[in-house]
Structures are given as C-alpha cells and as structure tokens.
Amino acid sequence: MLLAVCISASLLSCGNHSGGASSVNGSDEGGSETFAASDTNNNGSTVLPEGKNHILVAYFSCTGTTKALAEYAADILSADIYEIVPEVPYTEEDLAYYTDCRADKEQNDPAARPAISGTLEHAEQYDAVILGYPIWHGQAPRIISTFLESYDFSGKTILPFCTSHSSGIGSSADNLHAAAPGANWLDGKRFASGTSKDEIKSWLDGIEGSIFHAPVNNEIGNFDFEKKTVLLNSGYEMPIMGLGTYSLDDEECYNSVTALLESGGRLIDTAYMYGNEKAVGRAIRDSGVPREEIFVITKLYPGEQFAEPEKAIDDALRKLDIGYIDMMLLHHPGENDVKAYLAMERAVADGKIHSLGLSNWYVKELKDFLPQVNITPALVQNEIHPYYQENDVIPYIQSLGIVVQGWYPFGGRGHTQELLGDSVISDIAKSHGVTSAQVILRWNLQKGVVVIPGSSNPEHIKENLDLFGFELTSDEMSRINALDRNEKHDWY
Ligand SMILES: Cc1cc2nc3c(=O)[nH]c(=O)nc-3n(C[C@H](O)[C@H](O)[C@H](O)COP(=O)(O)O)c2cc1C
Secondary structure (H helix, E strand, O other): OOOOEEEEEOEOOOOOOOOOOOOEOHHHHHOOEEOOOOOOOEEEEEEOOOOOOOEEEEEOOOOOHHHHHHHHHHHHHOOEEEEOOEOOOOOOHHHOOOOOOHHHHHHHOOOOOOOEOOOOOOHHHOOEEEEEEEOEOOEOOHHHHHHHHHOOOOOOEEEEEEEOOOOOOOOOOHHHHHHOOOOEEOOOEEEOOOOOHHHHHHHHHOOOOOOOOOOOOOOOOOEEOOOOEEEOOOOOEEEOEOEEOOOOOHHHHHHHHHHHHHOOOOEEEOOHHHOOHHHHHHHHHHHOOOHHHOEEEEEEOOOHHHHOHHHHHHHHHHHHOOOOEEEEEEOOOOOOHHHHHHHHHHHHHOOOEEEEEEEOOOHHHHHHHHHHOOOOOOEEEEEOEOOEOOOOHHHHHHHOOOEEEEEOOOOOOOOHHHHHOOHHHHHHHHHHOOOHHHHHHHHHHHOOEEEOOEOOOHHHHHHHHOOOOOOOOHHHHHHHHOOOOOOOOOOO
8 A cells, every 4th residue: 555655854944043953844834745854853754656756845045035935836746845954053143145244255165065954865766856045145055065965966857946135046056067967957947035836836837847747636535436445645545445343343353354355345444442453453364465455444542542642552553463554543532632643643653553544523623633733634534424424524624635434324323224224215226226335335435435334244244345336326416415414323
C-alpha cells in the first residue's frame, strides 16, 4: 500500500531568532509538507503518491516576503518545502543595507558562504526545485550559493524566483548557475511583496512542460471503483469495503477474517475495545496473503489508553503482530484525546503506524480538535446508515480531504431487520437482483463512504464484497436519501 516516502520536519525561521530555532508546522498555513532542515527534528512522515513529480520548494527569507510566495508554490503543487536557515541568524542590524552591515559585507565578497543550519534530507529524491530568495544588492544572497554547492543538483530542474523592493531578477539567477552547473536552469521571475497565490499559480501554469503545473485531478478521497480503493491524504491506498469485527470473539473473529481474505477482501476494522486484535493478526499471518495487500484499522480507547498512548500503541502492535498498523483511530472523543493523537503522530514518524484517523468525531468535535494536531486525519469513522445519514457531517469531513467510513451500515443491533426489510430498500434490491444489504453498502460507496459491515457468516462476508456488478440510479439514491430520520442507534 506504500507508494513513496518522504520525511516532514520542522521549519526554522531566519529573521527573529532568540537564541535557537523556533519550530512551526508548515502544513497549518499552506497545506504542504515542510522539509527537514535538521536531522534531529523529524516529527512525522508523509507519502508522495506514485507517479507524482517530486518537487521541492527551497527558499531563504528574512522578513517573510519570499517565504509567503514559497508557501503558495508548495501548496499549489503539493510540493515539499524547505527553508534555508542560516546557522547564524540575521539580526535587524545585519540587514540594514547600505550601512556596511553583515549582509552588505557578504554581498561584496564573492567568496562568502554563510553556513546553513541542518541539512536537507533525501535531497536526491527531487526531480525539480523551485528556488526562492530576496534580492540583495541586485544578487541572490550568498547563502543561496552555500545551498546549491551543498547538494548535487545535476540533472535536476531548477526554477528560480526572487522578491525585491523594486529591482528585477537581473543577473541574479544566471550568476547562480556556476554553483549548480549540471542543473537544467529555467528562466526565473521577480515578484513584489504582496503577490497573490493566483499570480503564483499563473506563473507556474505558464512554465513550459508540465512539471510545475498544479495537478489537475486531485485524487485524494476519490473512490476508484475499478481498483476498489481510495487514496488517503496520507498517501496510502485503502480498500473501500471490508469487514468490521465489533463483537466477534476470538474464534469467530479468526474465522471471519479468514473468510474475508479468502473472498478477496483486504480491509479489516478492529479495536482494542473489541478484544480481538490477536485473532485478527493470527488470521492475517495464517492467510498467506502478502501483508502489504492487507489494510488493518485499530483504535485506542479513552481512559488508560489515552493516558498512556505510547504503551497502548505498542500493545496493539504486539497483539496484532503484523509488523505495522495501517491505520489507528481514536475510538471516540475523551480526556487526553489530543495527547493520544500526538503520540500516534510520533508513531507515524517511527513507522509503527501508517495513517491516522478518528472515530465518532462530528463537525464541532473536528473544529475543536484539528487545530491542536499536526497530521490531518486520513479517515473519520462514524455511525452512518439510511436512518442516520449524517448529511451535514459527511460533506464537511470530505471537504477537508478526509475519507469517511461508516459503522453500523445496517443500523446496528436491534434495527437490522427493520432496515433490511424497509420497503424502499427491498424494492430497489429486487429490481437489481441483489440483497438489501448490498443495496445499502452500494449506496454508501456511491456517497463516497467506505463500508466495513460486521459479520461472522462467510456467505454474508462474501456477499458484502460483491458490490460492483450493479449501480444505483440517481433516483434510487434519492429514494434512499429520503429515508433519513436522524435516528442515532448508538450513543457515541
Ligand atoms: C541586504 C539587503 C539588500 C537589498 N538589496 C535590494 C536591491 O538591490 N534591490 C531591491 O529592490 N531590494 C533590495 N532589498 C530588499 C529586499 O530584496 C526585499 O525586501 C525582499 O522582498 C525581502 O525578502 P524577504 O522578506 O523574503 O527577506 C535588499 C534587502 C536587504 C536586506
């Protein structure tokens, strides 16, 4: 399921250091990943979709003008971003040009190479670099030469841009070629302070060739009905239908997971609370199905697990015993939920977990929670069925680039018969020659909701995967949509 990996880390600021590097999360503002300037500062990992150009936006900025435009570019292209941070920060005095300040002296000395703090990790993975800098006395600051001379850019494309008070880009970019002689240098452009994101986009769109053009089709969250998968914002692919294991005891769970895998299903949802993580892991190990084909979701439960999340994560890894966890969710909001999530983020950086998510989080809960964490959840799993459709919640979650998954697709215990026997659903089922369960699951998929029906019956498990030989018409979708009663069947 892994497509390609890069590391994200902290951003260090240049102008206003008070003794050390301050760390902020670059994805808050721009939605793009921030790249490591320091190898001691990794705080997460992310994944680049296969086939995507590996583009880096590298920039130097002392007063924020270049930084803003670099962030626009990175955001537009979903590229990685790296700030060139001087080992010795520039003070206001250092930047007071025409006073023989430090910056003036460096610009007057062609051999000056101010040191850079930290290193750019995995520099070799980039095909193209957008390089941003301010104009200092008509030229790029000398630290840009330090940067270019520190890595091998031969064969890579470099697109320079600069910001200035009034000067043009002039010879500043051409004069950098000597520092990265084997690179394919494109013509650069100068921008004024206050340039908008749209202007940056038009500039990039106008570059010949496609490498710097914004992706036309943002695939994240779109269901691929042929591959039966969805691309998550973490870069991993997840099957769009699978098996829920709530209430399945050890042997039942083992048999159900085995039946699922034998029938071609590859997505399994478990939780600490279900007490069956060991059975899930055992069934996977015994199945002979390659590990990387299988996607396992498990969850941390409020209380002890949220209070000691590192221990809880290791506990889940040990019980499952399948190497890594494809996705870990918080079971529902509770005390220490942010603490638990941040621990899961660290486990992502350590490779223990691939993707993160939340369960039983609604609009208000998400609005409160998201600003407190760094990695946007890849998935939210909530109660969803024709009598409780969450028509206000689902579009909101999807608008954040988060995939929605439904639990209790058949209404949950005590309600299944009523829902499966609902005349609207059974009529539609009859007209397609399928079961009511298949209609409900297909309705979910067509709404962009991943399904994980629970079952211990191998025939049902097989049937629940067979959702691709028919399609509901928009009229049928509307008739099911009209069944909504906003009737929640569980307390979460
Ligand atoms: C040492 C120094 C020299 C500068 N020289 C020029 C210049 O030659 N022409 C110009 O238009 N602006 C010049 N500026 C202004 C910067 O290019 C401009 O403010 C730039 O957008 C700052 O980018 P930043 O906020 O990303 O650091 C200079 C600024 C400094 C600090």
